[in-house]
Amino acid sequence: MSKSGEFRSIALIVYRDLTRFWKYKFWLAGQIGMNLADILIYALVFTNMVNTQLIPDYFKFFTTGVIAIAAFASAFSIGREVGIEIRREYTHYLLGLPFTRWVLITGRILGGTLRGLIYQSSFILLAALLVGVPDLYGWLLIAVTSTALSASMSGLAIAISSSTKDFNLQATFRALTYYIFFFFSNVFYPRQVLAMRFPKPLAEAIGYMPVSIAADIYRWAFRYNLEIDIGQRFLLLMVWTTGMLIIASLIYLWNLTRG
Amino acid sequence: MHMPALREDLRGLWLLVIWDLNRMKSRTLFVVMRVSWFALQVSLFGLALSAMVRFRAIAGTNLDYYHFYLFGIYTSMLFSISVSKAYDIAEEFEEGTIEYLLSLPFPRRVLALGRSIGGGVASFLFTLPMFAFIVYLLGSYDPVALTVSMISALAFSIGVVGFVLTVVLSLKSSDSTDIAFGLLDAILVRLSTVFYPALVLSKIAPYYYAALVNPLSHMSDLLRTIFFFEEFKAIAVANPDLMAAYVFGLAVGLSTLAVLVVEKAVEGGGWK
Numbered sequence: 001m002s003k004s005g006e007f008r009s010i011a012l013i014v015y016r017d018l019t020r021f022w023k024y025k026f027w028l029a030g031q032i033g034m035n036l037a038d039i040l041i042y043a044l045v046f047t048n049m050v051n052t053q054l055i056p057d058y059f060k061f062f063t064t065g066v067i068a069i070a071a072f073a074s075a076f077s078i079g080r081e082v083g084i085e086i087r088r089e090y091t092h093y094l095l096g097l098p099f100t101r102w103v104l105i106t107g108r109i110l111g112g113t114l115r116g117l118i119y120q121s122s123f124i125l126l127a128a129l130l131v132g133v134p135d136l137y138g139w140l141l142i143a144v145t146s147t148a149l150s151a152s153m154s155g156l157a158i159a160i161s162s163s164t165k166d167f168n169l170q171a172t173f174r175a176l177t178y179y180i181f182f183f184f185s186n187v188f189y190p191r192q193v194l195a196m197r198f199p200k201p202l203a204e205a206i207g208y209m210p211v212s213i214a215a216d217i218y219r220w221a222f223r224y225n226l227e228i229d230i231g232q233r234f235l236l237l238m239v240w241t242t243g244m245l246i247i248a249s250l251i252y253l254w255n256l257t258r259g
Numbered sequence: 260m261h262m263p264a265l266r267e268d269l270r271g272l273w274l275l276v277i278w279d280l281n282r283m284k285s286r287t288l289f290v291v292m293r294v295s296w297f298a299l300q301v302s303l304f305g306l307a308l309s310a311m312v313r314f315r316a317i318a319g320t321n322l323d324y325y326h327f328y329l330f331g332i333y334t335s336m337l338f339s340i341s342v343s344k345a346y347d348i349a350e351e352f353e354e355g356t357i358e359y360l361l362s363l364p365f366p367r368r369v370l371a372l373g374r375s376i377g378g379g380v381a382s383f384l385f386t387l388p389m390f391a392f393i394v395y396l397l398g399s400y401d402p403v404a405l406t407v408s409m410i411s412a413l414a415f416s417i418g419v420v421g422f423v424l425t426v427v428l429s430l431k432s433s434d435s436t437d438i439a440f441g442l443l444d445a446i447l448v449r450l451s452t453v454f455y456p457a458l459v460l461s462k463i464a465p466y467y468y469a470a471l472v473n474p475l476s477h478m479s480d481l482l483r484t485i486f487f488f489e490e491f492k493a494i495a496v497a498n499p500d501l502m503a504a505y506v507f508g509l510a511v512g513l514s515t516l517a518v519l520v521v522e523k524a525v526e527g528g529g530w531k
Contacts, residue, residue: 030441041449045466048459049312172292183299189307197310198303 009099013107014114017078021115024077028119031073035123039063039130054193057224060131064222065187067123068214071149072181074119076174078112079157082252083170086162091256101256105249112154113147120146131222138221141234145221148241149214155248162255185211210240271365275373276380282347283381290385293340297389300332301396308454318456322490327483329393331453334479336389337412338448341382341419342440348374348427349436371521374424375514379417386412397486404485411485411503414510415478421513428524451475457496471496477505 021028043062050058085091094104124142128134134142160173184206186194194203206212216233219225305328314324351357360370390412394400423440430436450469452460457476460467470476480495481502488499495502 026435026438030438030445033442034445037445037449041446041466042454045449045455045459045463046312048462049314049317049455051311051313054311169288172288175292176295179296179299183303188304189311193307193311197306 006099006103009103010107010110013104014111017081017108017111018114018118020081021077021118024080027077027080028074031119032122035066035070035073038066039126055190060222060224061190061219062188063127063130064218064224065185065215067120067127067146067218068149068185068211069182069187070123071116071120071146071214072153072178072211075112075116075150075153076157076178077115078108078154079161079170079174082108082158083161083174086255087165087170095256101253102249104256105252108158108252109151109155109245109249112157113151116150116154117146120150127218127222131224134221134223138223141217141221141230145214145217145234145237148237149210152210152241152244152248155245155252159248159251159255162252181209181211185209185215187211187215208236210237210244213237213240268365268369271363271369272373272376275370276377279374279377279381280384283385289343293336293385294388297332297336297392301329301392305329305332318458318494320490320494322483322487326397326487327456327491328454329396330482330486331479333386333390333393334415334475334482335448335453337382337386337416337478338419338475339444340385341379341416342423342444344378344382344420345423345427345436345440347378348424352427352431367522368518371421371424371518372514375417375421375517378420378423379413379510382420383409383413383416386416399486401486408482408485411478411481411506414507415474418474418506418509418511418513421510421515421517424517425513425520428520447473447475451479452496453479456494458494474505474509477502477509481506 039059039062043059043066046062047058055061085094095101097104124146156177157174160177161170163173164170186207191203191207194206207216213233213236216225216228217230217237220228220230220233305325309323309325309328312324314327315321318327351360361367363370365373390409394405426439427436430439448454450466451473452470453475457467457470457480460470476496480491480497481499483491484495484499484502492499497505
């Protein structure tokens with residue numbers, strides 16, 4: 001297959017995944033409602049309780065952090081569909097289509113990435129309204145960070161969902177991964193708070209999780225916290241993304257072809 | 260009512276409760292997931308939150324935020340697990356199991372009441388290890404407090420399952436059920452005293468009034484008052500008698516509502 005043919009095939013797979021995205025409007029509405037409730041109720045009320053010496057403005061801290069979780073939640077929707085395809089053995093049909101397996105894998109991960117970006121964009125705009133408008137460099141950082149995070153989460157969701165045909169097991173794996181990323185991140189609490197309650201290695205390790213790194217970059221881009229080594233954070237995110245995409249692609253390929 | 264008829268109804272009720280309990284046995288993975296979620300919440304999220312809030316300064320109480328949080332998170336877990344019966348019930352309607360249940364020789368009111376009580380008991384038993392873990396963390400083993408709190412938790416769970424039954428039957432769609440309960444869970448937990456006391460909510464009037472009528476506020480504050488009466492009574496959402504009456508009223512009222520809805524709304528194929 002020529003390069004242009006491969007790109008056309010990838011575009012078709014992405015288009016298919018995007019059109020199916022709107023089919024889950026109920027699920028989307030639920031996710032948006034939950035994230036909005038987190039910002040407009042939980043964060044707003046908690047601002048009155050948090051020690052300002054530790055976190056000067058919890059509302060801004062949380063609003064910028066929740067963008068990272070939003071990318072994660074929406075990119076995971078692709079995992080639900082891949083899981084259904086595996087259970088119903090629809091993957092045999094996909095593998096029979098006239099394109100290579102790598103085209104299929106790239107297309108699926110890209111589809112999930114775009115879903116994550118679309119969903120996340122509303123929360124980025126909300127953060128711009130509530131926290132402040134970033135400058136051009138900030139917008140650029142946000143765009144690259146969101147793409148990298150959505151891509152790695154989309155890959156991760158596909159790898160997890162394709163690992164078993166058991167629906168309950170799929171749902172359990174996905175939920176557990178979600179909660180591990182959710183709680184082991186600095187979306188809800190900064191590193192210094194974690195260091196107060198937990199051993200230093202654990203607090204440090206949480207700071208190096210991809211959701212934490214992305215949250216740090218968003219906080220920097222929205223000028224909430226400028227005391228971050230943005231170059232180091234960006235580099236780390238790229239390392240995470242590359243590693244996770246390679247591993248996720250290999251796992252998905254293995255799961256697709258193991259019979 | 261004649262005694263034989265009453266005996267038959269009670270037998271039907273018992274069988275339905277057993278049926279619901281048996282269904283919980285097949286949900287091992289669901290149990291694993293919820294227990295892991297609970298362990299993470301209590302051991303990481305709760306400890307981190309309690310490190311960053313200045314609870315004693317704003318609430319004016321000697322109660323530690325972590326202890327306050329433990330009862331809140333238990334209540335939200337009990338609520339979420341009771342609400343998850345909605346997915347089971349929606350699935351039963353889609354698979355036609357409800358038609359089988361309707362064909363059994365007992366009245367619809369027994370079916371509704373049996374499912375409310377059975378679902379409530381199953382959800383309560385499911386959260387019992389979590390409750391035991393919280394009690395262990397608190398180090399408070401007062402038998403009266405333990406008995407009253409467990410009876411309250413059971414009543415709360417029965418009420419929530421009764422409500423779930425009513426809503427599932429009214430919506431008649433698994434998609435709508437999914438979104439309705441996902442949103443309801445998210446909003447009710449946040450607009451309650453699960454994470455913050457009513458005193459903090461009083462700074463935002465609509466949130467405060469929502470918390471005052473929210474069943475989750477009454478349940479979590481009732482548990483806190485049972486275990487920490489002196490420390491908590493001044494900042495609870497209501498006085499203990501009122502909170503207890505609210506929780507038991509919820510169980511009776513919502514189970515009765517489920518009976519009324521089941522008697523009217525369930526017809527053959529009505530779901531489709």
